[in-house]
Amino acid sequence: MAEVGDISKAEADAAEKTDLGLKVSQPKNGCITAAKGASFFCKYVENVFLSDPVFGKTKEARAKIWNQGGLTIRTTLDPQAQDSVQASLKDHIYKSDSVAAAATLVEPGTGKILGMGQSRPYGYGKNETEYNYSVNADMGGSNFGFPTGSTFKPFVAAAALEQGLPATQQYPAPYSMDYPSPVSTCSGKNWVNTGGATVENESESEHGPYALKEAMAKSVNTYFVQMISDIGLCPVVSMTSKLGVVQGNGDKIPEVPAIALGSKGLSPLTMATAYAAFANEGTYCTPIAIESITQKVGNEEKSLAVPKSTCSRAMSKKTADTINTVLRGVVDSGTGQEAGLTDRESAGKTGTTDARKNAWFVGYTPNLAGAVWVGSPKQNVEMTNIRIGGVYHGEVYGADTPGPIWKDAMSGALEGKQAQSFTLVNIPDPTKDKDKGNDGGKNNDNGGNNNGAMTTAV
Numbered sequence: 001m002a003e004v005g006d007i008s009k010a011e012a013d014a015a016e017k018t019d020l021g022l023k024v025s026q027p028k029n030g031c032i033t034a035a036k037g038a039s040f041f042c043k044y045v046e047n048v049f050l051s052d053p054v055f056g057k058t059k060e061a062r063a064k065i066w067n068q069g070g071l072t073i074r075t076t077l078d079p080q081a082q083d084s085v086q087a088s089l090k091d092h093i094y095k096s097d098s099v100a101a102a103a104t105l106v107e108p109g110t111g112k113i114l115g116m117g118q119s120r121p122y123g124y125g126k127n128e129t130e131y132n133y134s135v136n137a138d139m140g141g142s143n144f145g146f147p148t149g150s151t152f153k154p155f156v157a158a159a160a161l162e163q164g165l166p167a168t169q170q171y172p173a174p175y176s177m178d179y180p181s182p183v184s185t186c187s188g189k190n191w192v193n194t195g196g197a198t199v200e201n202e203s204e205s206e207h208g209p210y211a212l213k214e215a216m217a218k219s220v221n222t223y224f225v226q227m228i229s230d231i232g233l234c235p236v237v238s239m240t241s242k243l244g245v246v247q248g249n250g251d252k253i254p255e256v257p258a259i260a261l262g263s264k265g266l267s268p269l270t271m272a273t274a275y276a277a278f279a280n281e282g283t284y285c286t287p288i289a290i291e292s293i294t295q296k297v298g299n300e301e302k303s304l305a306v307p308k309s310t311c312s313r314a315m316s317k318k319t320a321d322t323i324n325t326v327l328r329g330v331v332d333s334g335t336g337q338e339a340g341l342t343d344r345e346s347a348g349k350t351g352t353t354d355a356r357k358n359a360w361f362v363g364y365t366p367n368l369a370g371a372v373w374v375g376s377p378k379q380n381v382e383m384t385n386i387r388i389g390g391v392y393h394g395e396v397y398g399a400d401t402p403g404p405i406w407k408d409a410m411s412g413a414l415e416g417k418q419a420q421s422f423t424l425v426n427i428p429d430p431t432k433d434k435d436k437g438n439d440g441g442k443n444n445d446n447g448g449n450n451n452g453a454m455t456t457a458v
Contacts, residue, residue, distance in 0.1 A: 037086035039122030040132040070296040081115035084412025093119040093389040102133035104268040105370040108276040111285035111309030134268045145248020145265030149351030151362045152262035159239040161319040167427045173208030173223040176200045184232035185255040217334030228260040242314035243274040268371040276369035282320035285311040324422040339403030344419035350398030356383040361402040366420035372402035
């Protein structure tokens with residue numbers, strides 16, 4: 001009104017300061033009322049229904065069915081797993097913290113989403129959000145997902161093994177190096193390091209030669225950059241495609257060497273379902289959230305068709321078994337020791353991105369996979385000299401913050417369940433007698449940035 005001259009600026013300022021006398025209340029229905037912290041999963045189910053043609057040929061047709069009611073939807077959510085996810089998040093991170101956390105649990109072999117939660121509740125008030133940090137943008141998530149850091153490295157390793165490289169493959173892996181150039185792509189047009197982009201390891205004392213198992217356990221950046229340069233970018237993006245890995249905005253993974261270090265934003269659900277393929281002997285299953293739907297119209301009740309998980313082989317069983325062996329080494333003696341389960345076999349990978357704006361742990365047992373992300377949704381908080389869940393961190397790593405969240409969430413979800421075993425392979429260490437004086441690679445789980453510029457491992 002002031003802008004168009006109906007009232008003066010002074011009158012507008014006075015009006016803005018006037019209490020409206022409103023008594024604001026939370027809605028009494030809808031996903032915001034979902035029990036067990038499952039509001040975000042509830043909204044995900046709604047988005048699945050409204051977007052999947054199996055429920056109607058057009059968005060309008062699907063919305064009509066949804067809005068008219070009478071639906072009974074049985075979901076894949078497991079109460080034990082969901083309770084464990086929420087309890088772990090609550091124990092390790094406060095909703096008032098400057099950063100947030102999200103966790104998703106998926107069943108290998110079925111694609112069933114068993115648990116999904118985050119530290120900031122579903123809502124419209126302070127430290128609340130409507131965004132589901134576990135999923136892609138089209139399902140209610142952030143626009144771009146979150147850079148994954150070194151949790152991307154197992155995809156590079158799987159692609160290399162499928163190309164015939166042995167698990168004993170060695171690379172010099174110097175402390176610092178330029179990105180090798182040129183690197184082949186699917187299009188046949190080589191990627192060229194025209195900007196002189198470089199990559200570094202944790203410290204100057206960390207240098208090769210390394211073979212795969214030790215390089216993964218210590219998360220040696222230059223090793224995986226040399227590996228992706230060796231095999232080319234096409235096998236890696238082909239592997240990620242088979243594992244359902246797309247960026248948070250739905251775009252495919254680009255063909256640039258920095259992807260080896262997790263430079264692109266992905267969602268926890270994407271990462272959990274991709275790692276579940278390792279647990280499932282190399283077969284990837286698309287995620288599902290709905291088991292059955294019945295619709296009551298008048299006195300009649302009928303069953304509706306629901307989307308099914310589609311499973312397809314992403315890699316050979318031998319490759320999956322090798323990755324399981326390598327990633328078990330990460331939690332047994334590598335950067336992920338703080339996340340390893342004590343009552344059953346587990347495997348996984350840590351990840352921390354440049355400036356510590358994101359920290360990840362993605363891991364699995366033979367019968368459950370999970371991904372945990374911690375960071376600022378707006379990517380504007382560097383997690384140094386910070387308190388998270390009341391605990392001070394000089395520097396946040398994938399092992400020390402998302403790792404314990406993952407460990408507690410998985411432990412509770414699997415309590416009372418049979419402990420299963422991986423099929424492990426023997427991987428000789430061809431560098432066993434070398435003397436390179438490294439520092440053990442503690443917490444060396446940092447990934448790359450978005451533009452392929454200098455990358456340091458921390």
